[in-house]
Amino acid sequence: MTGAIYLDYQATTPLAPEALAAMTPWLDPGFANPHSSHAPGRAARAAVELARDRVAAALGLGGGRLIFTSGATEAANMAIQGLMIAAPAGRRKIVTIATEHACVRDTALWLGSHGFECVLLPVHADGLVDLDAAAAEIDGTTALVAAMLVNNEIGVIQPVAALSALARAAGAAFFCDAVQGFGRVDLPAGACDMVAVSAHKLHGPKGVGALWLADGVEISPIIHGGAQEGGLRSGTLSPALCAGFGVAAALMTERRATDAEHVATLAEMARSCFGDWEINGSISGRYSGNLNLRRNGVDAARLISEVRGVAFSAGSACASGSGRPSHVLSALGLTDAEARASIRLGFGRYTSIADIERAAALIGEAANRQRALAA
Structure with a gap:
């Protein structure tokens, strides 16, 4: 990281040493194709299945099937497109939230331009979905409702159970x-028919994710070829990536209480250090490792460029460089100027209190310089 303090955990998390160690044997000498029937292939397949069991256990949803993918974007597309394609003729509507990640929002909008009905539900000023609007839109023509558990830009926790x-x-x-x-x-028990997850957001490797399907849920494949993963996802799996995912998921389960306590401490310190900034999104109904902050008179893009000693963002890494205000912040009712004055700080397992204090000082100094020049 070239010495920079890393505060962009929503974009990706540092790879856990334990996950890296689990991956190495399956790069060399265990390089065999896990779909081959010879002994090295069977050994690679066993590593994949162990990883599958570990990720499924960490999800804790019980039963169902876990399909490995290249990441959560593919998993979301598999779930949404696959279910809508398989939906009966009388159910052509997909209902989701205006603040969803682009992999869901854009897929739903794409379906809306291809003969399906797409509804984007509004959110309140705190970023939480309008449940009255949801109740009015979710009806007998709806095939699928899609919602994030934790928003990637503002950290709010949506009422998934409701x-x-x-x-x-x-x-x-x-x-x-x-x-x-x-x-x-926690995911509410029994609430989900399909769930997408990604390894690199929990200290695993990039390039691997998973789609969990509850028992009885059937979708049409959107990738065709070799009929791997139960015929739902063709393509050769990487035993190394799967192994890293499995160990990262198991480690996450083992460390969950410790990590949560650490993140809560970091969040308290961050809120204190950034006391003159406003929080975007619900203050109480959020994951505390994500702080989206706003300060009038600040240009977030310039701030990120100027503060070389800290790696942070202005929102989703997927949309960075687009030049457009965040669709999430716009949905909260923020003006373009307010959205462009907002930054996102993400921290976790490998962040220290000293990192937060130093980052706050560097960002605060740069923000003050900007505001002074604009005065």
């Missing part, structure tokens, strides 16, 4: 993007 109940009452399926909440925020 949205799932509305979906179930209407006979619709419920999909949850649990990427930012996996291992940090």
Whole structure:
């Protein structure tokens, strides 16, 4: 990280040494294709299945199937497109939230331009979904309701159980993007029909994620070829990436209480150090390792460029460089100027109190310089 203090845990997390150690044997000498029937292939397959068991156990949803993917974006597309394609003729509506990650929001909008009906539910000023609007839109024509557990930009925790109940009452399926909440925020038991997760958001490697499907849920494959992963996801799996994911998930379960206590301490310090900044999104109903902050008179893009000693962001890494204000912050009712004055700080297992204090000083000094020049 070239010595920079890393505060961008929502974009990706540092790779756990234990996960790296688990990956190395499957790069060399265990390089065999896990779909081959010879002995080295079977050994690689065993590593994949052990990893599958570990990730499924960490999810704690019981039963169902876990399909490995290249990441959560693919998992979300598999779930959404696969279910909508397989939906009966009378159910052509997908209902999701305006603040969803682009992998869900853009997929839903794409379906809306291809013969399906797409509804983006509004949120309140705190970022939480309008449940009255949800109740009005989720009806007998709805095939799927999709919602994040924890928002990637502002950290708010959506009422997944309430949205799932509305979906179930209407006979619709419920999909949850649990990427930012996996291992940090509980998924309500029995609420989800499909769940997407990603390894690199929990100290695992990039390039691998998973889609969990509850028993009885059927989707159509959107990738065709070799019929791997039970015919739902063609393509050769990487035993190394799967092994790293499995160990990262198991370690996350083992360390969950310790990590949560550490993050709470960091969050308290960060809120104190950034006391003259406003928090975007709910203050109480959020994952505390994500702070989206705003200070009038600040240009976040310039701030990120100027503060070379800290790695932080202005929102989703997927949308960085687009030049457009965050669709999440816009949905909260923020003006373009307020959105462009907002930064996101993400921290976790490997962040120290000293990191927070030093980062706050560097960011605060640069922000004060900007405001002084603008005065």
